[in-house]
Amino acid sequence: MFSNAASPASDTLPEELSKLGIAIPDQALQRIIEAVTLAITPRVSSSVERQIEARVRAEITAEVTSSVTAEVSAKLQASFDARVKAAVQEQLLALYEEIRLQRHRMFGRRTETSAAQLGLFNEAEVLAQGTTAADDQVVLPPASEKPTPKAQGQQARGKRKPLPAELPRVDVLHELPEDQRLCACGTPMVVIGQEVSEQLDIVPMQVRVLRHIRIRYGCPDKAQLPALAPRPLKVLPKSNASAGLLAMLITVKYVDGLPLARFEHVMARSGVSLPRQTQARWIIEVSQALQPLVNLARDHLLACPVIHMDETRMQVLKEPDRAASALSYMWVHIGGPPGKRVVLFDYETSRSAEVPERLLAGYKGYLMTDGYPGYNQVGSDKHITHLACWAHARRGFVEAKQATPGKASKADEVLRLIAKLYRVEKDHKNATEQVRLHARQTESKALLEAIRQWLDTNLPIVVPSLKLGQAIAYLDKHWPRLVRYIERGDLPIDNNPVENAIRPFVVGRKAWLFADTP
Structure with a gap:
């Protein structure tokens, strides 16, 4: 039934399969040839031969499946190992970069920061390095003085410059003693000139009380009721704080970043008790009184051709339906030419795209932002052209x-x-x-x-x-x-104008850390 003689096809079949990229072991190939021979040989209706045929087919199927499965598994495993190795190397390199970057931030030279941003405790020592007594002059050009053009490469020689002309002058007269005004020949000396030098001086903060005296007038004949001068207008009608004190309070807190507790100590040095609770109440009431001015500033801002916008985080402890650890945000937008900037800070509990859409409702112009995706929606408005920093x-x-x-x-x-x-x-x-x-x-x-x-x-x-x-x-x-x-x-x-406007707020946030209420 089965012939052991090799057929012509059995000699060329391995070469043809090799050309096709199919690799089958010789023993399995021989089994396949025998099965094909069996298939084309007239069948004998013998149960024994049918059993042999079934056994041969099962053995061939098992051998071929095992061979192909092993080859495919080996290739898949090799590909998987290579991809895992590449991914691990990529992750290690990314972590190595992050470590180098963090070390540079902590210990490296901060070339990207301003030289004026020095440590708080060694500021005097750092600033004084490389200076001499000859450099102890305040170099401030007067308002009316125009800079003198210098040749290219010429260095300034630290020439003493006059102080600003708009500052008030206080004359301090220095006279010779009378016994030194007599010449050696016995003739009294006369004034023939003078020599003037200037020093920059400062008057420390002076706390005073303004007494508003209202004069009352009355008719001697009592023909009408007495007349009294009108009461002066006050920012806070029920407070004894002047407009100057309120302006300074807001400035030292929000511009200079001074917490209210420290300003309380500043006032205490002048003998005035000004609790921080009172200061906080004044600030809240002043913000309400200044709301019309804020509205006018917003109208002016929305009329600017270009608006810069950014946001910075803020933590508020006591806010309805929010955890004390939840972050809120101050949305900052600025517009207008240099010297006439309008800067607005808007407090929001969210950083979502809905906030800039609401704040810029009706605006037509250019919007400069960073790459935060929250600006993409408002930037796609047909009336707004979005710029990147x-x-x-x-x-x-x-x-x-x-x-x-x-x-x-x-x-x-x-x-x-x-x-x-x-x-x-x-x-x-x-x-x-x-x-x-x-x-x-x-x-x-x-x-x-x-x-x-x-x-x-x-x-x-x-x-x-x-x-x-x-x-x-x-x-x-x-x-x-x-x-x-x-x-x-x-x-x-770039968006540097709004980032510069945020810096004083960030300095203050580092001092007061958080807000108690919105």
């Missing part, structure tokens, strides 16, 4: 550079190009809008094209989870909003 885009590459060992990295390339963008803005800071627009359309546009080319080259090859990959993804995602500022000469390149 180059300072935030740059910050990601700075962190990538700090997290990368070595002196040179890919981040340095794009950082140099961004620095040139800011150089164009600095060179044309005081130029007209037309001149600035021309510079942006020529110089800045070419730089943006170079940045885009760099971005397209590195976007496919940089690991997305690393700091550089995150910075590149941020730049690519917000690219249309980032390049929009060159369309006009009056549009800002």
